[in-house]
Amino acid sequence: xxxxxxxxxxxxxxxxxxxxxxxxxxxxxxxxxxxxxxxxxxxxxxxxxxxxxxxxxxxxxxxxxxxxxxxxxxxxxxxxxxxxxxxxxxxxxxxxxxxxxxxxxxxxxxxxxxxxxxxxxxxxxxxxxxxxxxxxxxxxxxxxxxxxxxxxxxxxxxxxxxxxxxxxxxxxxxxxxxxxxxxxxxxxxxxxxxxxxxxxxxxxxxxxxxxxxxxxxxxxxxxxxxxxxxxxxxxxxxxxxxxxxxxxxxxxxxxxxxxxxxxxxxxxxxxxxxxxxxxxxxxxxxxxxxxxxxxxxxxxxxxxxxxxxxxxxxxxxxxxxxxxxxxxxxxxxxxxxxxxxxxxxxxxxxxxxxxxxxxxxxxxxxxxxxxxxxxxxxxxxxxxxxxxx
Numbered sequence: 001x002x003x004x005x006x007x008x009x010x011x012x013x014x015x016x017x018x019x020x021x022x023x024x025x026x027x028x029x030x031x032x033x034x035x036x037x038x039x040x041x042x043x044x045x046x047x048x049x050x051x052x053x054x055x056x057x058x059x060x061x062x063x064x065x066x067x068x069x070x071x072x073x074x075x076x077x078x079x080x081x082x083x084x085x086x087x088x089x090x091x092x093x094x095x096x097x098x099x100x101x102x103x104x105x106x107x108x109x110x111x112x113x114x115x116x117x118x119x120x121x122x123x124x125x126x127x128x129x130x131x132x133x134x135x136x137x138x139x140x141x142x143x144x145x146x147x148x149x150x151x152x153x154x155x156x157x158x159x160x161x162x163x164x165x166x167x168x169x170x171x172x173x174x175x176x177x178x179x180x181x182x183x184x185x186x187x188x189x190x191x192x193x194x195x196x197x198x199x200x201x202x203x204x205x206x207x208x209x210x211x212x213x214x215x216x217x218x219x220x221x222x223x224x225x226x227x228x229x230x231x232x233x234x235x236x237x238x239x240x241x242x243x244x245x246x247x248x249x250x251x252x253x254x255x256x257x258x259x260x261x262x263x264x265x266x267x268x269x270x271x272x273x274x275x276x277x278x279x280x281x282x283x284x285x286x287x288x289x290x291x292x293x294x295x296x297x298x299x300x301x302x303x304x305x306x307x308x309x310x311x312x313x314x315x316x317x318x319x320x321x322x323x324x325x326x327x328x329x330x331x332x333x334x335x336x337x338x339x340x341x342x343x344x345x346x347x348x349x350x351x352x353x354x355x356x357x358x359x360x361x362x363x364x365x366x367x368x369x370x371x372x373x374x375x376x377x378x379x380x381x382x383x384x385x386x387x388x389x
Contacts, residue, residue: 064131064134075094121137140261170205177373259337306323
């Protein structure tokens with residue numbers, strides 16, 4: 001006999017099926033959303049950034065120190081990558097190593113690695129000090145990232161305050177001042193000099209706001225298009241070198257990078273001329289690159305390193321003196337390490353002091369601007385009150 005159909009049971013089963021289907025749809029949607037949010041967009045960033053390189057060299061050197069062969073170490077590091085771009089790059093390097101290429105040759109064929117990196121790795125392979133070189137490359141990129149964070153940390157808050165200040169002044173000159181201007185026009189009479197100047201500035205800003213915005217947009221587009229062109233980098237760096245306050249910080253950044261690079265290359269027993277050539281390729285600062293190019297020629301002519309450095313304005317006399325001592329005692333690697341540490345500490349101190357100095361200056365300037373505008377707007381009212389009395 002057929003059992004009677006229970007309507008309540010069917011409703012419960014249907015409800016469970018609908019809930020299961022809804023849960024599956026929700027899970028699918030969440031996975032798609034998670035994939036969208038975690039997807040790497042490398043339009044403006046590097047697919048193999050300095051942070052990834054620091055971790056890559058540190059892990060590769062540590063795994064090889066632990067006794068793993070380079071193929072296994074590369075595979076383990078590749079499998080740890082969660083982002084597509086670094087994983088694809090390491091997969092390409094691993095495939096070339098598996099097919100018989102050396103690590104330096106595999107890196108040379110990949111545009112994400114600089115000549116400085118694969119030449120250094122090649123020297124480490126030839127001298128049997130690959131593990132040491134990999135650890136030193138990790139330290140180099142760690143120092144480079146630290147310098148960048150110091151600069152960003154020192155400038156972030158002042159830039160935010162400056163942006164707020166600009167927006168506040170723009171709002172007052174375009175919306176608040178015109179309201180007072182209408183009031184003054186109704187009353188008539190002669191306005192104080194300060195009030196007239198503020199009104200003129202407000203009228204100019206209203207008339208030129210669109211043009212100024214288009215000009216700013218054009219400058220940003222121009223810089224974005226030309227930022228990788230040699231002529232643009234040259235004149236930008238020369239301008240930075242001549243800008244007060246900024247030039248000291250910029251010089252210390254690249255002098256610290258130069259010292260760190262030379263310490264790494266000389267520690268890997270790279271010849272001095274080749275070390276200068278490789279350093280030039282990773283500096284990214286035209287005045288220093290130009291100096292290193294001339295120094296390379298001087299060394300080939302037989303001049304000592306310190307004598308060549310002494311003729312270049314970008315190198316401080318103290319740095320040249322220490323390099324001279326390093327050459328005399330045949331310990332250039334150690335002296336470049338000390339110079340790198342010293343400039344890094346100076347950079348840390350200067351960026352901290354600059355941040356502490358800029359913040360109150362911007363706040364004071366903003367207060368003065370707002371105060372002048374308010375006084376200029378209320379001054380005619382005070383005058384009218386005195387006239388009535």
